[in-house]
């Protein structure tokens with residue numbers, strides 16, 4: 281018999297705008313539904329709100345239309361000096377090279393052109409059979425080994441193997457590089473406890489240094505023996521008559537690995553959790569995979585929004601979303617909020633793979649920095665979920681994803697899962 285408790289559990293206090301502080305690391309440790317509800321409050325304000333100390337803080341751009349507009353006005357909302365918070369230190373950029381995500385204009389365009397062909401739908405269509413074969417191999421091994429953690433055994437392996445194939449990284453290098461990718465990307469975000477904040481940059485920078493060394497070694501090999509891969513394209517690139525320096529090569533290598541792996545791995549892990557939590561949507565997808573797959577992977581990215589935010593710096597006086605901006609102001613584009621904007625998405629908190637149209641901003645708001653790997657990520661997710669839904673029986677997440685507190689990415693540390701062999 282259930283014994284009624286003496287005093288009823290206290291009702292949660294309604295969320296108040298004055299309690300919301302995006303600059304407070306504590307905010308990023310709140311449960312995700314509370315953070316999303318806070319963004320809903322911010323979207324109702326007349327203009328983007330300011331967070332942080334005077335001169336050191338940022339304006340939070342939270343509405344879909346505003347995130348889209350800022351992304352498409354790079355002349356006013358620049359990516360330099362850096363899109364992440366905290367900003368990469370000037371000395372780190374000098375030592376490890378600056379990544380094109382932090383650049384604007386022709387400097388950015390020239391670097392992006394070197395690799396953009398490889399990510400075009402036409403060339404990726406040619407690589408599709410390899411993506412499918414990779415998904416089959418990962419699921420073959422999963423069926424034999426019956427791992428416990430979905431993230432390490434499945435979700436991170438899929439994007440990692442695919443980007444390594446595109447780059448042309450030999451199998452012998454892959455385990456070591458995988459470890460470095462994980463360490464390098466753990467540093468993004470402002471929400472770490474002090475001990476971690478002090479420890480992680482060191483570890484992240486050491487990881488970057490190792491990646492640079494490996495890139496240098498691979499670059500030497502490809503200069504001697506070019507192949508049909510991205511490393512060969514990078515080492516033979518000509519930007520205004522100049523080859524890329526070893527720092528530029530290193531920065532590219534780390535960017536493609538980190539951007540290509542972490543985001544997609546988190547989307548895949550959230551995808552399994554969402555499909556487990558919504559069996560009707562899972563059945564719909566499984567019953568007509570070819571027709572539903574595009575809608576499903578887009579809805580997974582909208583709902584989970586693997587990258588929470590990127591920052592821009594205002595270059596000249598302008599207006600956005602009802603706020604007058606001055607040069608030097610920081611504007612943080614919250615994709616996590618834009619993707620729940622009720623003026624664009626009906627019932628934005630509902631996971632609905634039939635949502636159409638689904639103009640989510642999970643890959644960015646458009647403009648010159650729009651995710652280079654969006655098409656590849658879709659291809660990977662479709663190939664993997666096809667295998668996962670057709671090969672084992674009753675594949676499901678067990679419990680909720682173990683999330684990492686972060687203001688930057690919606691990162692899943694681990695996700696237990698189970699299935700019956702077919």
Ligand code: HEM
Pocket residue numbers: 351380381382392439443535536537539540541543544547581585586587590615641642643644645646647648649650651652653654656657
């Ligand atoms: C579900 C998976 C993914 C998500 C959610 C995602 C999200 C994003 C977002 C939000 C941006 C910033 C866009 C902007 O500033 O306007 C971005 C940029 C980028 N992404 Fe992705 N991404 C994913 C997968 C990938 C993959 C597979 C690659 C492959 C290499 C990749 C490579 C990049 C690169 C290189 C950039 C920087 C582009 C530039 O600065 O020109 N991403 N991504």
